[in-house]
Amino acid sequence: MPIQEIRAFNRFYTNLIGALDYGRHLYTPYTLTESRVLYELAHSPRTDAADLRAELSLDAGYLSRLLAKFERDGLVDRGPSEADTRRQRITLTPRGREAAALLDERSREAVGTLIAEVPQERRARLVEAMRTVRETLGHTRPVPHEGPVLRDPGPGELGWVVQRHGALYAAEYGWNADFEGLVARIVADFAQDHDPHLERVWIAELDGRPVGSVMCVRDDAPATARLRLLLVEPEARGHGLGDLLVRSVVDFARDVGYREVVLWTNDVLAGARRLYQRAGFTLVAEKPHRSYGVDLVGQDWRLPLRQSQEGSAG
Template sequence: MTVQDIRSFNRFYTNVIGALDYGRHLYAPYTLTESRVLYELAHSPRTDAADLRAALSLDAGYLSRILNKFEQDGLVRRAPSDKDPRRRRITLTPRGRDAAGLLEERARETVAALLDTVSPADRPRLAEAMRTIRSVLDKSRAPRPREVVLRDPAPGDLGWIVQRNAAVYAAEHGWNADYEGLVARIVADFAEDHDPHLERVWIAEWDGRPVGCVMCVRDEVPATARLRLLLVEPDTRGLGIGDRLVEACIGFARGVGYRDLVLWTNDVLAAARRIYQRHGFVLVSEKPHRSFGKDLVGQDWRLDLHTAPEQLRGAVPGGHE
């Protein structure tokens, strides 16, 4: 392979994407770099300016100009970092999240249009070729850990939440189909009727596949949100995914104005409880019950969102209802 081969492929692929975007203005009214910044903020709910510079390899002055523009347009807010007051934490406002969501929708439509031109028989070959390119080029660079990305659910992900909750808890705790039914109702209620400004689902993706999830939904108590369905795949525990998901839920709930964040879990889920305790949740009550084919002790936990978030002290993933 020569330099010309790579340049020729780059021109070809750029033309393909450009043709798909003809007349649609994929990134409008933002530049490609501005769109990448919005994407990064939407998928990393607690991002410092320094983190953005490192993740996107941007000049500090250039990034500062972009963030100034976003702040003037009401897309982001800046505040001292919880980890280091010398750094600035950047979060999207509801308007900024709407803008990022629109760009994400356009991107998905563009890629879907590209896939429509590929026969079903050729799609596995195309996916394998893309994985090969990524794998080879990754090996040519300095070694780095595979990235965990938190994203909104794509089509099929809500079904994945139900299936994996049922399978994981059956395998690890012997819970029966009653638990799958509960999860299915929770997910169906969210899919059929939720306020995107006040309720949200996150999917944790690692190495190109979903490996975790969590939900933030309105509770019956006014000004209170409920954390639900925290799950991390067994083979990815130890990567800090559970902490990332809980942190995202807390940051979102605090950002949209909830006063309290509550959750219900069971005493057998010790790893999950350690995550909640690290993030400041307090046990408020517990009660024995018979559910999912087992004798359990249910626990109610609460976090006052007006208090400062606790610092992470490691990563111990886990799950709960």
């Protein structure tokens, strides 16, 4: 009987993932609901309280109390929405991003442990079976692809950034291993020594897998941020990911007090240049050079942030 099979599946799966454990979630100080809120905030650069309430189907009073607790703990900042002052904008603080990153890491570890003994050739079947359950029980409507989200890198994903830059630029532009070496040095410098309050890496995720990256780091010039390592996989283009990545760097730089954002690129990267222009960057200098085995024209771009007051970035 279908009812018996579904109940049997529910018992099996809840026991498997430990859903009957009502203690702290993933060995962190947060409950499951608190973890879900942190996850949503981490995967949306700017979120209104009303959006959170609708997305998670939470009672307005309960969500308000939860956000007040997060604010007392230094995990979130609350203020009027830029789009509608009647709505409340919620953003994670650096401490909140660290908490969300820990939850994301623990969750990935838990799922990784769950499927570690599943043979590789059976994992695609497992994923398809899960999609079938969602489609069938979701009023027979096809399960839509998840929209793009931005998050902090998980374990091993800084290496993914290096690998994908090397492979993609070799395939699309014929650049040699010198470029991959440059990316590796940039990533290594960030991993070994960066200020999490003023510098950040984003991974773009689509349908549960990484498909892009970007980095915001301090420039040598005072109060200046540098945008680096922007990448979007070919199959993920057309979803607005490039604009989202660039905008996230600009918003982050403005929020933490930088006065301008700069970047260096090459003239052959026409798609990236259009992203920078749409974000308000202007070309300030060009210089021919030979790098990565090809002749290129390097370009410097700049975006003043026009801070209304002195920021904290140095």
